[in-house]
Amino acid sequence: MENTLIFLGTLQGLLVIFAGFLLFLTAAFALFRGPRYAPVRIRLMLCISLLYIAFVFFLLSFGLDEIAAVGSSARTVPRLWAAGLALFSGVALRRALKGKAPADPEKGDVRRVLAAAAIVAFSLWGMDIAGYFLSSAAMIILLCLLLGERRPGVYLSLTGSWLLFSWLVFSKLLTLGLPSGILFG
């Protein structure tokens, strides 16, 4: 048990925890597939995710080093908050199952949100390779296009202005060391 907890506390362990989360969520989704749960399905998934988080924090607290002072240790507080989160998430889950929770909001343009997040993540990844200026320029242009700006003059001048502004203010005035990337570093 102790070895398992130590393993779960490592980076590989985090991957296992994440895989477990996906499995847990899939199982919960299958369980609440019926039309009865349709109006609150997202809320149910959210509550279940929070319960999983509380469980993981509680479980991993057993693997924390114990340097016990009088009456408390590094394990005390995480367990307290994990128990609290589990309790309140449990109540919220029960409410949702009984149909007492507010219905989920109407689904909007989730794809566009995920695409925007993906562009930012891509730019983040690119920052170490192409440097700050190139990756943020790409991010602004792609985001403008995603959000419906079709005039090249507008989005190019916006990008150019931002680059000039960030170079002047952050790089020169505030002397912030912006990443130059492997290509230009």
Added chain:
Amino acid sequence: METLSHLYDGLSLLMGFTPLVVILAGVIVGILAGAMPGISPSMAVALLLPFSFGMSPSMGIVLLCSIYLASNYGGSITAVMINTPGTPSAVVTAFDGYPLTRKGQAGTALGVSLIASVVGGFVGIIILVLFSAPLARMALKFWPAEYFALAILGLSTIASLGGGRWLESFIAVMLGLLLNTIGLDPLSGVSRYTFDFIRLYDGFSFIPVLIGLFALSEVFMGIESGEVNRPPVLPEREKSPWPTLRDYFKLKFAMLRAGVVGTVIGVFPGAGGTIASFIAYDIEKRLNSDPDSFGKGNPFGVAAAEASNSSSVGGALVPLLTLGIPGSSSAAVLIGALMIHNLQPGPELFTKHPEIVYTLFSSLFVANIFLLFLGLLGARLWIKAALIPKRLLYPMIFAFSFIGSYAVRSSVFDVGVCLAFGLLGWMLVRSKFPVSPIVLGMILGTMIEKNLRATLMMGGPALFLQRPLSLVLLALAFASGVIPYLRERKRKKALRKS
């Protein structure tokens, strides 16, 4: 007398070209940010935080407080002119401000909202100056048990003020507290939930979390709801005269009353300007001789809403500066700013860095005067900020978030944290979970843990009950946590009966 002398010292430090330019820039940026629908005061302060890095701690804090103060007013301009509140707290201003504009009295609405903002701002600042130093002196005598109880009271208040969403608020607070345990244990140095990832040894950097939760989550919400495609609303073209001094004088008691109400409510963690303006508006409506005219263009409604939300700024700074507990989301961002400048908010700030505290107080007075002049000169100009299309504004917010998160520790990892918290915030907000309690939980988590464990080491759990103030605070925390639950049960029972 001592306070006045400190204030004079603070004021004399501001009488130079650079400090005045910093305040002026803060006020202009604050008004513009407040006037842009979708940019809340907390978002404005968080996004512009990196600009304070190159400044001295006092100038950095002065800049951010000026932005905070002015953005609360900026929201009212668009609320009055195009019925689109630039900030959540300006929603109430729109109740009567926009009907006045529709009646051809835009000048009256703009004038009243500006003067009420300034009067409310002054009321809040005066109360802040009068009460914060004695409160800080009292707080210096606190034991860990009292600090723990105070922090718990702070957490429970946010849940009770969440209204019908008390359960979601509690969940969000718990999540914030739990996330705060990531990193090295503050007492023993044991590594907790870091997964051997060195970047997590200090826990999540506070600013990226704030930017993600307050700025990116709102942008994601805007993208999802299709708000990004909506064309900006054009303001009414007609011109109308501004009120006379006599008109303003008629509103004096409404402004003062709302100013006091706003300050008192602003003191409570999590309450902020929005709740303050709703309550002040309701009080004014009850006291007014013509309550039926509220919502149809009554200047008293505009005055109450604006005075209260501006005064809540002073109120929110009271617990922040004296106890290290933020009174609003924007105050939570200011805590992050203070920490970046190696200043620990709390009673010791008054003893160790009085010059910073009193420079800040004086700067708020100056910022309020600037606000008055800039409001008088440019009300019709500021509204142009609301006309910036979201498809151009949102990429800029991403760019600011990007650089703001990076700048704190020069870490790309922190930008990833910002994005992750942005997505988390979006998921929570769309399911009607508030995000401010997560921030409060993350701020108060360390304070709670340190003082809980210190008390347990000093005398065990009994010490919480043996210290009278701690007992009272814990009882208050319990009551404010339980009352919303009981109130909701009562309301449901009444509904079932009817």
